[in-house]
Amino acid sequence: MTTELRVLRPAEWDAWYGELELAFGGAGEAPEERELWQSLTEHERSIGAWDDGDCVGTAGAFTFRLSVPGGTLVPAAGVTMVSVAATHRRRGILTAMMRRQLDDVRGLGEPLAVLTALEPGIYGRFGYGVATWQLKAEIDTVRVRLSVPEGTEKIRLRRVKPADARAECEAVYAQQATARPGIPARRPGWERLPVLDPPADREGASPLQCVLAERSGEVVGYALFHNKASWTAAGPDGTILLQHLDALDPQAYAALWQFLFGIDLTSTVQVINRPVDDPWQHLVSDIRRCNVRLRDSLFVRLVDLGAALEARTYRTPVDVVLDVEDTFCPWNAGRWRLTGDAKGASCKRTEEGADLALSVRELGSAYLGGISLTALAGAGRVRELRQGALAEASSAFGSDVAPWLPHGF
Numbered sequence: 261m262t263t264e265l266r267v268l269r270p271a272e273w274d275a276w277y278g279e280l281e282l283a284f285g286g287a288g289e290a291p292e293e294r295e296l297w298q299s300l301t302e303h304e305r306s307i308g309a310w311d312d313g314d315c316v317g318t319a320g321a322f323t324f325r326l327s328v329p330g331g332t333l334v335p336a337a338g339v340t341m342v343s344v345a346a347t348h349r350r351r352g353i354l355t356a357m358m359r360r361q362l363d364d365v366r367g368l369g370e371p372l373a374v375l376t377a378l379e380p381g382i383y384g385r386f387g388y389g390v391a392t393w394q395l396k397a398e399i400d401t402v403r404v405r406l407s408v409p410e411g412t413e414k415i416r417l418r419r420v421k422p423a424d425a426r427a428e429c430e431a432v433y434a435q436q437a438t439a440r441p442g443i444p445a446r447r448p449g450w451e452r453l454p455v456l457d458p459p460a461d462r463e464g465a466s467p468l469q470c471v472l473a474e475r476s477g478e479v480v481g482y483a484l485f486h487n488k489a490s491w492t493a494a495g496p497d498g499t500i501l502l503q504h505l506d507a508l509d510p511q512a513y514a515a516l517w518q519f520l521f522g523i524d525l526t527s528t529v530q531v532i533n534r535p536v537d538d539p540w541q542h543l544v545s546d547i548r549r550c551n552v553r554l555r556d557s558l559f560v561r562l563v564d565l566g567a568a569l570e571a572r573t574y575r576t577p578v579d580v581v582l583d584v585e586d587t588f589c590p591w592n593a594g595r596w597r598l599t600g601d602a603k604g605a606s607c608k609r610t611e612e613g614a615d616l617a618l619s620v621r622e623l624g625s626a627y628l629g630g631i632s633l634t635a636l637a638g639a640g641r642v643r644e645l646r647q648g649a650l651a652e653a654s655s656a657f658g659s660d661v662a663p664w665l666p667h668g669f
C-alpha cells in the first residue's frame with residue numbers, strides 16, 4: 261500500500277470530511293450539522309489516508325469519559341468518522357487506520373475505545389464487542405393506556421424553545437450520566453447535539469419541540485420531540501417522534517410520557533433510542549402494541565485490559581483467572597487474575613491456571629454489564645475451565661441498570 265497515513269491538518273478538514281460524506285452515500289449533511297461536527301473534530305486525534313494529494317480514508321476520535329458500572333467516568337476514545345473511498349476499498353486502509361488509532365489510544369493511556377458501527381460486521385476483527393442495545397418502539401397511543409404513579413399531577417410541564425433550554429436539559433443529562441453505564445459525560449460544545457434540528461432532516465415533521473418538567477420551579481426532566489402530522493379519510497393519525505427524554509424522578513418521568521401519549525391529533529409515539537430497561541414499559545397497559553425491538557448500539561474495545569477491568573466495580577465478589585486472546589492488540593493477551601466486588605477491583609498478570617478462556621471482544625461485550633458471559637458461553641465464545649467460574653464471573657460483570665448510549669457520535 262503506497263497510501264500515506266497522517267494526522268489531519270485543520271486546513272484539510274473540508275477535503276477530509278467531504279470524503280467521509282461521499283463514503284456515507286454522498287448526499288452530504290445539512291450545513292448546521294457539518295458545522296457542528298467541524299467544531300467538535302479533534303484534529304490531533306484525526307487520521308487521514310492520502311493518495312497523491314487525494315483524501316481516500318478518514319478516522320477520528322473524541323476524548324470521552326464513559327460511565328462504567330460503579331459510576332466512575334473512564335477515559336475512552338470515541339472512534340468516529342471512519343471511511344475509505346470506494347476507489348480504495350478492501351486494500352487494508354481501514355486496518356492500517358485502526359492499527360494507528362489503537363496504538364495512539366494506548367499511548368494516551370485511555371483504557372477504552374468505543375464506537376457505533378454503520379454495519380455491525382466491521383469491527384469485531386479489531387477487538388470491539390457489542391456492549392449495549394438501543395430499544396426502539398412504535399406505541400399505539402390510541403389503544404395503549406398509561407398508569408402513572410401518585411404525585412405525577414404535581415409536575416408542571418412548560419413548553420420552551422429547544423435552543424433556550426439547552427442549559428437546563430444539559431444539567432439534567434449530567435445528573436443522570438453516572439447512574440447508567442455507557443453514557444458519555446459531555447464536554448462543552450456537545451450540548452448542541454441534542455437540539456440540532458436541520459430542516460432538511462425533518463422529512464415533513466415539525467421543528468424540534470421541547471417540554472420541561474418542573475417541580476416547585478426546578479427543572480427535573482425534559483422531552484425533545486418532533487410532531488409529524490398525518491391525515492387519513494377517518495381523521496387525524498399523527499406521530500410523535502421522541503428524540504430525547506431524561507427525568508430525575510419517577511413522577512417527572514411519568515408526566516413527560518403522559519404528555520407525549522396525550523398530544524391531540526396523534527395516535528403513535530415512535531421511540532427511536534431508549535435503554536432496554538426503560539421504565540415506560542412498566543407503565544403501559546399493553547406492551548405488545550408497543551412493537552418493541554432492539555438494535556446494536558455501543559461497541560467497546562478494551563485497549564488497556566488491566567486498567568479497564570480495574571476501573572469498574574463488580575456486582576458480586578469475583579476471583580477468576582482469565583485467559584485472554586487478543587491478536588490485534590497483543591499487549592493484552594495472556595492470563596489475568598481479576599479480583600473484585602462492589603467496592604473496587606484488581607486485575608494483574610498471573611501465571612496461575614486459567615478459569616475462563618475468551619477473547620478481548622467478549623470482554624468488551626460484557627464490560628458494561630449488559631451482555632452476560634453466560635450467554636456468550638452459550639454461543640461457544642467463552643470457555644469455562646474451572647467449574648463454577650462462569651456463573652461467578654457472569655454474575656459479577658452484570659449491571660442492575662442496563663447500559664445505554666443516549667446519542668450517536
Ligand SMILES: CC(=O)SCCNC(=O)CCNC(=O)[C@H](O)C(C)(C)COP(=O)(O)OP(=O)(O)OC[C@H]1O[C@@H](n2cnc3c(N)ncnc32)[C@H](O)[C@@H]1OP(=O)(O)O
Binds near residue numbers: 348355375378381385
Ligand atoms: C465508527 C464509524 O465511523 S462506522 C462507519 C464505517 N464506515 C462505513 O461503513 C462507510 C462505508 N464503508 C467504508 O468506508 C469502507 O468500506 C470500510 C471503512 C467499512 C472498510 O474499509 P476498507 O479499507 O475496505 O477495509 P479493509 O480493506 O482494511 O478491510 C479489513 C477487513 O474488514 C472487512 N470489511 C471491510 N468492510 C466490511 C464491512 N462493511 N462488513 C464486513 N466486513 C468488512 C474486509 O473484508 C477485511 O476482512 P479481512 O481482514 O478478513 O480480509
